[in-house]
Amino acid sequence: MTGALAVQNLTVRYGAFTAVCGVSFEIPPGSVLGLVGESGSGKSSVARAIVGLTPSRGAIRLGDTDLSAGPVGRTRQVRRRVQLVFQDPRGSLDPRLHVGDSIAEGMRGGRRSARVAELLELVSLDPRVAELRPHLLSGGQRQRVAIARALAAEPAVLIADEVTASLDVSVQAVVLNLLRRLQRDLGLTMLFISHNLAVVRYVSDELAVMFHGRIVEQGPAEEVIGAPEHPYTRSLLAAIPQVGERRLLSDDAVEASVTGDPAPPPGCDYRLRCPVGPAVRPGMEICETSDPAGGKDDRLHLAACHLAEPRAPT
Amino acid sequence: MATVAAAPAGRGRRRARLLAGAVPLLLLLGFVFLCVAAPLLWGDPASATHVAQAGQGTSVRHWAGTDDLGRDILARTLVATRNSLLLAVLATMLGGAVGVGLGLVAGSSRRLGRLVSAVINVLLAFPALLLSIFFAVLFGLGSVGSVLAVGAAFTPGFARITQTLTAAVVGRDYIDAARVLGRRPLSIALRHILPNIGEPVLLYSTIHIGTAILSLSGLSFLGLGVQPPSYDWGRLLSDGLTRVYISPGAALAPAVAIVLAGLTFNMLGEWLSDLIAGRESGALPAGPPQVSIVDAEADDGTPGDRLLEVRHLRVIYPGHRGSVATPVRDVSFRLAPGQTLGIVGESGSGKSLTASAIAQLIDAPGAVDAQTLRFLDLDLLDRQAVDKVLGRSMAMVFQDPGEALNPAIKIGTHLLEPAMIHLGDPKPVARRKAYDALRAVAIGDPARRYRQHQHELSGGMKQRVCIAIGLMGEPKLLIADEPTTALDVTVQRQILRLIARIGRDTGAGMLFISHDIAVVAEVCDRVAVMYAGFVVEQAPTATLLAGPAHPYTALLVAASPTMTTDKVAPLPALDGRMPSPDAELPGCYFADRCPRADATCTGHRPPLLRIAGSQAHRVACWHPLTGPDRANDAGTNDTRTNDTGTNDTGTNATREEAPL
Missing domain, CATH: 3.40.50.300 (P-loop containing nucleotide triphosphate hydrolases)
Structure with a gap:
């Protein structure tokens, strides 16, 4: 069973x-x-x-x-x-x-x-x-x-x-x-x-x-790590210290904010910290008005982000 | 090299503890004897009436006098021991059984627990004696009634202590594990909860037997307890008290018995709890301290003036029974201004503890011993000189920022203190500095944060505040002890960047301590690897990562999976554990886990020596992974070695390269 x-x-x-x-x-x-x-x-x-x-x-x-x-x-x-x-x-x-x-x-x-x-x-x-x-x-x-x-x-x-x-x-x-x-x-x-x-x-x-x-974000392990779609996944990946690479100090793709709290609805939970979201970039109103979790299934790797690649038509 | 004598361990204390146990045990033995034998030995004089001798005072024949019917009061007091103690034990057992049951329900059940604990709370609001009087009236006069009454009066106390203890145990993972395994609540209570709360409950019971004697005597004294013709101490006291001015012995004998019995059980409980507490703090096996220190070479390969110099640092704690724990056994390194050393x-x-020793945070009974412990021009072994530097030239950042900040004090007050106390700044100047420091650690809106308390900040924010506090004193040395271990990776990156930037901006030297070699490699110029209180390898970061010489370092570098680790092959792994701080080994402390270890390693301590051909790379290993094998030197290296690394004969050809 x-x-x-x-x-x-x-x-x-x-x-x-x-x-x-x-x-x-x-x-x-x-x-x-x-x-x-x-x-x-x-x-x-x-x-x-x-x-x-x-x-x-x-x-x-x-x-x-x-x-x-x-x-x-x-x-x-x-x-x-x-x-x-x-x-x-x-x-x-x-x-x-x-x-x-x-x-x-x-x-x-x-x-x-x-x-x-x-x-x-x-x-x-x-x-x-x-x-x-x-x-x-x-x-x-x-x-x-x-x-x-x-x-x-x-x-x-x-x-x-x-x-x-x-x-x-x-x-x-x-x-x-x-x-x-x-x-x-x-x-x-x-x-x-x-x-x-x-x-x-x-x-x-x-x-x-x-x-x-x-x-x-969810998908096959190698794909999610090799081609992350959600900015939070990318931020997590960039924050892992790798022996001998010294990239934490040199890499500049740091999250936009140091606050730990998620953003209030409506909109994306992550938008206050997002390094490519409305906190740093103008013209990203969609992140503030609409929850990206809705369109998850239509995207490559089930990513809850308005910027994620759409799934290729099959 | 100073030797540290083993602190005279508590032999006297142990004797005192034994003696403290002997008194209540002897008394208890006496009471048990009386319970069994008194009715047989003195039953006749206790019950035989001699009207002619009624109401006598103290005499040679009747030490405590006689009562209205001419019975010997001393004999009656002795015979009453059985009745008094038996009833007390029964009452305690009754109260204990019901109370523990209720407490278990209150502590472990979610819905029913709330109701039960409300009842317990209400009952606890009344004094126990008042409750027993109330219940005694309810249950009726006599022995049975009074035992039930005292038992009922004890129930809330037992229930409360059980509930508290249970609540602590119920939160443990092994209870959850048993639930996940499908165990029923009753089976969990009997198998996991009761054994783990048993000891304190037993102690509580022992002490309560004493209280029960007093309560029962009180009830009998009031006429609510044991009824004639049976009698207990309380009854005797009540009878005797009417004649206390004529014949004081009649009241005194039972009174002494009551006090003595009460004291006995109280002392017994205290002694048992001492015994258990003493046992739980752990008895370390004994062993004389025989740390033979090998002198490290003088030149460290780090040019420039010295900020911090540490030579043969040891931290020692007295253990139990004369043993000595040495969590830091031999640490030597040097730090130049602006340099970053990772441990x-x-x-x-x-x-x-190495960091704490440098920051002078080792409290008695711990002791710091070193050949040299020098910060700038100050000898840190000289306590008087030290207070001036701390909080000013030396700043420390701890692992748990929540613990490092006082929850009752505002962030601003934390920041002001170092500037006002150590630098003597007036408050407005200090406040301006505090705002600057908060800005320096990338805290936006410093004026608002300044007025907040620590619980209003996130973990990363708290750590930023701790770093800002360190900056207030204009430090020359920043000691960061696992500053990012409690933080998430994204926050860790922010803090690491901040620490690196502050090091650059202020020109302060930095000691960065972490369990994660990848993190240390990110921020540090040089890395020292520690194992069992020794520095086993020290090198510039790039050198260490490119070619670790100590097998332990090689394992640390390889054992943690990275984003590029082969997912098919198993990870290099090493089981076992580090020797404890009180272990005394003649050889290498890593030998029992080391795949390269041989008889030399277990018999002789490897000194920390420079690797041939490398200026700044040092390793304490007889069979290093890089550089020539040193096992041939083992015989001569026992006590004091100068820089012999270059004289090594390269006879490592036969040594097999054990895989890690």
């Missing part, structure tokens, strides 16, 4: 604040969607809404199964097919439980200790680690235990929310390599969330860029 |  994970019009509100606003995407089975964006863009809220930790509106479907509706007891079982790995492995493992017990938590039925050993080997850890408490493990080891715990539920979809953000560089690579190997070997469908575009690019087939609770 | 390292490498 492994099907695509499809999210339609997902909206998450915390009181009066809208964290996620009408987000839609579909991840085909066995592929990886990368979700990037700055802090506060709503990436993590999307993840928490999909696994049911945050109340949301909109449809979330896994194959033919609706994850967003139904009685609580049943959804709890259905939702187990989607597992979440958290950012900070120091907080995501119960300090009182042995590693083996933590992993076994997601299991149903018997033969648990054998299965725990199997899973530990799958994430390249010594099965004897099962006898230890989490505080004896390094950050990278703990994150691998957290991944093993998620896999114990035999998920069809794995959501990785900033899983390398709290790890040191030398250990980050261990976890990234592991996730890619598992995704390939187990045919996992994956939603990979990070603020680091280089990391997302390395892991993902498709890429979605979030700004202020919406997806502003 | 790169992972968490625990000691990079931030």
Whole structure:
């Protein structure tokens, strides 16, 4: 019953604040969607809404199964097919439980200790680690235990929310390599969330860029990175420090404003910061009067920008 | 080279703690003994009536006198121990069980929780004793009634502490993880929440047994509690008090028992909580400090006058049980005016503490030790000289700008302080300078920002303000400690550009600390790589990136994916972790993770030496990736080495090039 994970019009509100606003995407089975964006863009809220930790509106479907509706007891079982790995492995493992017990938590039925050993080997850890408490493990080891715990539920979809953000560089690579190997070997469908575009690019087939609770650009990873259509994506790309290039200081394509707040409607959310928008260029009234999200589907890569290339007629 | 003695660890403190535990434990043992044995030993004199001896005062036969029926009061007090303590424990258990249950609901359930916590709030508004009297009347007189009453009166307290503790645990990711795994709320409460809040709740219970004794005695004293012919301390006290002027012993004996029992459980609780707190702060394994420092060469290849000179800097903290933690083990570098030095390292490498040591921000019990720590003409090891420079010639920018700014103080006040205190400017001059500084960090509308508080600004804006504060003192050295780590990439770029421009405009030297070698490479002329408290490699940025010599540097450069990384091949990776600050190794601290390590590496510390043929490139490695292998020198390099880098014999032909 492994099907695509499809999210339609997902909206998450915390009181009066809208964290996620009408987000839609579909991840085909066995592929990886990368979700990037700055802090506060709503990436993590999307993840928490999909696994049911945050109340949301909109449809979330896994194959033919609706994850967003139904009685609580049943959804709890259905939702187990989607597992979440958290950012900070120091907080995501119960300090009182042995590693083996933590992993076994997601299991149903018997033969648990054998299965725990199997899973530990799958994430390249010594099965004897099962006898230890989490505080004896390094950050990278703990994150691998957290991944093993998620896999114990035999998920069809794995959501990785900033899983390398709290790890040191030398250990980050261990976890990234592991996730890619598992995704390939187990045919996992994956939603990979990070603020680091280089990391997302390395892991993902498709890429979605979030700004202020919406997806502003989405397309195949290489295309979005090679030919970004939205000025925000371009700005993100230009801001990544690359070893040995010194381009952050020389490049002049900096965003127009240093304010962090999105612009009020109507019009484009990004227009105050946009380096090619009405803040710096005259004659861009359309950005102030009309929301570019409407014409998204008619453009190359689903870009929410009036300036984006239109899709070539087929 | 000064040696730092291990601070005399708290051996005396430990003895005091043991002693503090012995008293309540002995008392508790005594009470338990009385509970079990007193009715057997003194049951007869306690219940036998001798009308002839009624109402006697203190005598040799009856130490505390006798009551109206001639029963021995001391014996009755001892026998009453069982009743008094048993009821107290029962009442506490009852209040605890109900209270913890309610607290769990209040702390973890969204809808029901609000209702329960409203009830708790209302009940908490009344004093516990008043509640117990109210409930005692409600539940009826007698032992059962009073236990129920005191238990009910304790419930809100238990519920509140459980609710608070639960709310803290419920926010943790492992609870969310269990929910995602399909665990039911009850199973989450029993498996994850209760064990993690158990200790404080148990402590609270222990102390409350003492309070329960007092409450029950109070009820009995008022006649609401235990009814004759049974008796407890409160009852005895109540009876004895009527004759207190005739025979003080009759009231004194039960009173002493009540006070002693109350004190015992309070002390026991205190001692247990001390014990747990002491255990949680971590016991580091012991080990004598044996840092053998190898002298770095005098010439650093950086011409020009010196702004900052650091030689063999160490930062030391006393650990537990006489051990010593050395998060900064051996750091040497030099900085010329206008130059930018980047310090790169992972968490625990000691990079931030190095910055703090230079800025004199290491507080006791930490200690800074160095052969040389010189800023301009000032010896920074001399505390008196230091206060004059700080906030004036030296400015620091921290990782979290929200933490660095006082939320209660306006932005303007933050800016005025350095100018008015350190430079002695009058306020109008200082304010003009503040506006200039805000403009210099590209904050539009400085007059408005000047009046705002930090919470009204975005993260990038706060960091700009912090940099502006640094500029107010006209600094010669700017220390930026992970200034962009908490910021988004687009904001990071703005801040990096700003920092680079300020360095250029003011001619100040800069120490830029970051975990991200790509960021450091963007802004710095030279880079020092730190690992486990050592500088393991130091070179001009371009040299370092083109040919890293230390295997660790090579890994740092290659391990992080970039926009051009091959998506098919796995990333170069290295598992394991950095030795902790209290580890004492004779050899290279990277050896256990290093693919090139051999016996030389684990046995001998590699000195930071110049690489043959390169003026400014230094590395602390026996088997560097560039330059000749140094393993042959290991035997002679233990203590003190001059610049022998050029004398190396090139016998590295047999060394296999381990892939990274």
